[in-house]
Amino acid sequence: MALHEVRFPDDISRGARGGPERRTHIVELASGDEERNASWANSRRRYDVAYGIRRADDLAAVVSFFEARNGRLHGFRFKDWADHKSCLPSQTPAPTDQPIGTGDGTTTAFQLVKRYASGSQTWVRTIIKPVAGSVRIALDGIEQGSGWLVDTTTGVVAFDTAPAAGVAITAGFAFDVPVRFDTDALDVTLDTERLGSITSIPLVEIRR
Structure with missing residues (x-):
């Protein structure tokens, strides 16, 4: 329901x-x-x-x-x-905390995720309930204050313009x-x- x-x-x-x-x-x-x-x-x-x-x-x-x-x-x-949080509990979410995708010049929507790594193993968790006002986004390490929106009911980040090919897309958030x-x-x-x-x-x- x-x-x-x-x-x-x-x-x-x-x-x-x-x-x-x-x-x-x-x-x-x-x-x-x-x-x-x-x-x-x-x-x-x-x-x-x-x-x-x-x-x-x-x-x-x-x-x-x-x-x-x-x-x-x-x-x-x-x-x-x-x-x-996208970071350790004692830290404040930063826009470079979690990689959520790589630009291809066409795709505009990217799902928030959090990675759990130990040794050579990593598990990727889909984040669908980010906290409103907590999400921060960066392209190639540079924080983006505008040009995107996040759906706090699905965790999908939508860009106004598709990030260029090869651009690293990262995010920080509470959830x-x-x-x-x-x-x-x-x-x-x-x-x-x-x-x-x-x-x-x-x-x-x-x-x-």
């Missing part, structure tokens, strides 16, 4: 637990050797936001947010405080994760008038 362009409350998401998951099928052979196959080409993120609830007001905010999304029906934006609730029921416990808790509030990334 629809993904609502609204972000889960930041003060609650800051205390969430979770991160990326992958699906690997492992078969143990009679010899004791293993055969491993990746069932998913890309990772998917899961979170539990119950850990971020510290006050009864937080609890009320989550219940309201849950009801407005109709439980699992509609998706929304979520800030993953451990991974929400959200598209998620949905992974439950249709909230198990709320009210201990006193001011305190309350929910055992678990699972979220799962929506992949497209």
Whole structure:
């Protein structure tokens, strides 16, 4: 169904637990050797936001947010405080952070991506929910203050004029994760008038 362009409350998401998951099928052979196959080409993120609830007001905010999304029906934006920038968490996004394409004189649209590298291996993550006002673009290392627009619902950068052939296109940005609730029921416990808790509030990334 629809993904609502609204972000889960930041003060609650800051205390969430979770991160990326992958699906690997492992078969143990009679010899004791293993055969491993990746069932998913890309990772998917899961979170539990119950850990971020510290006050009864937080609890009320989550219940309201849950009801407005109709439980699992509609998706929304979520800030993953451990991974929400094109750069390291301690740094400020720069227009040269991530390569997103090379000009060919014809193509005007380029998808925002983030690369995760370790050793000789790199995984490229498609970024579809950049934060409005955070995106910076450079051509051959020179920041472009105009001549382009970014769609914050898809992460596609569109240039007024196609970058020339061979021109390196880079971007810096902050971004959200598209998620949905992974439950249709909230198990709320009210201990006193001011305190309350929910055992678990699972979220799962929506992949497209």
